[in-house]
Amino acid sequence: MKIAAVETIPFAIPFRKPLRFASGGVHTAEHVLVRVHTEDGLIGTAEAPPRPYTYGETQESIVAVIDKIFTPQILGLSALERETVHDRLDRTVGNPTAKAAIDMALWDILGQAAGMSVSGLLGGFTDRMRVSHMVGFAPAEAMVAEAERFRDTYGVTTFKVKVGRRPYTQDVEAxxxxxxALGPDAELYIDGNRGWTASESARALREMADLGLVFAEELCPADDVLGRRWLVAQTTVPFIADESATRAADVTRELLGGSATAISIKTARTGFTGSQRVLHECEGLGVEVVMGNQIDGQLGTLCTVAFGAAHRTTARYAGELSNFLDMTDDLLTEPLTIEAGTLRIREGAGLGIDIDPDKLARYRQDR
Structure with missing residues (x-):
């Protein structure tokens, strides 16, 4: 299973409607398909979604760092030598989604070689996850209409509400x-994408105290160290670190420093190997986790549910697994389907990824 080549294919698929939030917005999925080829003929596949306003990566930078820096360092290594691969990738700082895509592609190869699903290799706890849908910035009536549509069409009853606008009262009203509209049984949690100050966040949480929020996520900037600690100390809503905790070391800092009481795991930025490290750290500290969404396409969503369903802790809460439905198309031969509010892992060896060659030819940006 020696690595013979790493292929990067930039592609772009428009969204039916943009997802808007405090730190930016996404109109088109300008992602990178990453394929790791072995000398045995196995091909591991993953997706790297750049988010320049969060991690500084772009579609062009992901292609460049993989082609020019990462690939020459890992050619000839076995897919089993994941620690050596990560040791070499980590010589270059940053570039989390580029590294994560290579890691997940290697796990795909291992699953194919073993004749097992990646989810089974990771832990195999269950074969599906409950789905949470992200609701972006819009007038309150439009946000309600979207949530009701996902509830009625797909059976989704957990919603992550994007907040962080000013004045904060419009998000409270939404x-x-x-x-x-959704009633007491729906699960609601909020994500500010660092849009408010600590004092605005505190006022908003007080005014929403009767709404039964499950979590609050990244309401104020990560570098507002004292403000975040002050906010977390006074709220009874579990406070999720997301963009501020992209590595296991960041998780340690946020949790032990009192800046968070829960963690969002995103396979798009930590792959499967790094995500397990974060998960095990959280389990050791008794901290709750949720499976987050990098505004992934179906391929990235497939990776998220494979990891989330594999472990007891990540399967406990609904995962953010539905935003691919806002894209006009995708690359998988067999589209993902959400039924009764749940999404299943793919059967078969590896990740179960089958790319439609015609769709890839239509949306790729390098030809």
Whole structure:
């Protein structure tokens, strides 16, 4: 299973409607398909979604760092030598989604070689996850209509509400409208994408105290160290670190420093290997986790559910697994389907990824 080549293919697929949030917005999925080829003929596949406003990566930078820096360092290594691969990748700082895609592609190869699903190799706890849907910035009535559509069409009853606008009261009003429309049984949590100050966050949480929020995520900037600690100390809502905790070391800092009480795991930025390290750290500290979404396409969503369903802790809460439905198309031969509010892992060896060659030819950007 020696690595013979690493292939990077930039592609772009428009969204039906952009997802808007405090730190930016996404109109088109400008992602990179990453394929790791072995001398035995196995091909591991993953997706790297750049988010320049969060990690500084772009589609062009992901292609460049993999082609020019990472690939020459890992050619000839076995897919089993994951620690050596990571040791060499980590000589270059940053570039989390580029590294994660290579890691997940290697796990795909291992699953194919073993004749097992990657989810089974990772832990095999269950074969599906409950789905949470992200609701982006819009007038309150539009946010309610979207949530009701996902509830009625797909059976989704957990919603992550993007907040962080100013004045903060419009987000409070939107959350209140969602609670009134969806009823007491729906699970709601909020994500500020670092859009508010600590004091704005505190006021908003006080005004939403009766809404039964499950979590609050990244309401204020990560570098507002004292403000975050002050905010977390006074709220009873579990506070999720996301963009501020992209590595296991960051998780340690956020949790032990009192800046968070829960963690979002995103396979798109930590792969399967790094995500397990984060998960095991959280389990050791008794901290809750959720499976986050990098506004992934179906391929990235498939990786998220494979990891989330593999472990007891990550399967406990609904995972953010539905935003691919806002894309006009995708690359998989067999589209993912959400039924009764759940998404299943793919059967078969590896990740079960089958790319439609015609769709790839249509959307790739390098020809």
């Amino acid at each position: 959350c209140r409208a969602l609670r009134e």
